[in-house]
Amino acid sequence: MSLSLSAKRTITLVTMDVLIVAELTYAFLRCANTTADFSETFLSSYVPLFVPTIVIAFIILRRIKRREAALMEALDDSTAFE
Numbered sequence: 001m002s003l004s005l006s007a008k009r010t011i012t013l014v015t016m017d018v019l020i021v022a023e024l025t026y027a028f029l030r031c032a033n034t035t036a037d038f039s040e041t042f043l044s045s046y047v048p049l050f051v052p053t054i055v056i057a058f059i060i061l062r063r064i065k066r067r068e069a070a071l072m073e074a075l076d077d078s079t080a081f082e
Contacts, residue, residue, distance in 0.1 A: 005068050009061060016057040023049040 003011070027046035031038050 005064050005071070009064050012057060012060050012064070016053060019053050020050065023053065 023046060026049070027042050030045045031041045034041050
């Protein structure tokens with residue numbers, strides 16, 4: 001089963017959103033269960049999870065965009081000869 005590039009982009013974005021909400025939930029839960037400073041605890045628990053999520057999603061989305069561009073270029077080239 002091969003998904004279209006649009007479906008892959010949608011799945012990537014939905015997955016990224018769900019992961020960010022889960023990361024926020026984890027960070028707030030950790031802040032609520034500690035007596036340390038809220039800001040320090042939040043940043044130390046959220047940022048290490050958030051940054052890789054965004055970077056990986058950006059890389060995946062960029063790959064999908066490149067494939068779309070290559071596909072559009074191939075379609076343009078194939079219709080140019082007709």
